[in-house]
Amino acid sequence: xxARARLCLLGFCLLxxxxxxxxxxxxxxxxxxxxxxxxxxxxxxxxxxxxxxxxALRSGVPLVFNFEFKVTKARHFLWDQTxxxxxxxxxxxxxxxxxxxxxTDLITRERRVYGSxxxxxxxxxxxxxxxxxxxxxxxxxTSYHGHLQVRLDIESLPAPLRPIAYxxxxxxxxxxxxxxxxxxxxxx
Numbered sequence: 469x470x471a472r473a474r475l476c477l478l479g480f481c482l483l484x485x486x487x488x489x490x491x492x493x494x495x496x497x498x499x500x501x502x503x504x505x506x507x508x509x510x511x512x513x514x515x516x517x518x519x520x521x522x523x524a525l526r527s528g529v530p531l532v533f534n535f536e537f538k539v540t541k542a543r544h545f546l547w548d549q550t551x552x553x554x555x556x557x558x559x560x561x562x563x564x565x566x567x568x569x570x571x572t573d574l575i576t577r578e579r580r581v582y583g584s585x586x587x588x589x590x591x592x593x594x595x596x597x598x599x600x601x602x603x604x605x606x607x608x609x610t611s612y613h614g615h616l617q618v619r620l621d622i623e624s625l626p627a628p629l630r631p632i633a634y635x636x637x638x639x640x641x642x643x644x645x646x647x648x649x650x651x652x653x654x655x656x
Contacts, residue, residue: 491518493533493618493643496593500600500614500650507600507650511535513593513618517585518638521620524629525569525585530561532574532624533592533641535616539600539650542611551612552601557621560588600650612650618643 494514501508513535517525525531535556540548557574563581569588572579582588606612619642622633633639 491521491638491641492516493620493641495616495618495643495646498614498616498646498648500648502603503597505603507603507606508597509537509595509600509614509616511593511595511598511616513595513643515589515593515641517589518636518641520632520636520638521641522585524625525560525562528562528564529626529629530559530624532557532559532621533618534621535595535598535618537598537600538615539606540613540615542613548613551605556595556598558592559624560585560592606650614648614650616643616646 494516495511496514497512499510501510521531535558537552537554537556538550539552541551542548559570559572559574561570561572562568563570566581569582569585570579571582571588571592580591582591600614620639622630622639625633
């Protein structure tokens with residue numbers, strides 16, 4: 469009985485193994501700079517869609533991606549203090565009549581149209597001039613860390629798809645947390 473259960477578990481793991489590598493989000497680079505007294509970042513992200521997510525997108529199901537930014541202040545004896553927390557949300561959808569892919573910034577409502585999923589995903593992964601805070605928000609001579617995670621928002625999917633998306637590896641699209649040191653010493 470135990471051997472049969474182990475064999476079933478092994479078979480289940482082998483069944484899921486090929487699909488597990490099929491989807492992912494990878495933060496390739498991030499750079500920070502000062503623009504008009506604002507700390508801003510530029511980010512390059514690579515999206516590898518799983519087969520289920522691609523099929524849903526081609527069938528007209530919009531996909532929403534959250535770019536979660538945090539800035540924390542390092543403290544010696546307590547956990548780090550969160551100074552800035554913001555989420556940028558983008559929707560990628562297929563326009564069926566035009567057979568085009570529409571990328572929408574859900575904050576500004578700006579829409580851009582692309583001829584292919586690859587073009588739209590490439591543009592989705594190129595964020596520029598994202599403000600983290602004003603110079604005065606960060607004290608000189610203090611250590612600050614930036615954090616970024618990009619993930620598919622499963623809760624924004626239609627209700628019938630959510631349970632499948634939670635258990636299927638091809639829907640698990642999330643980057644690891646990317647961490648960097650903010651420039652802590654500022655010249656005035």
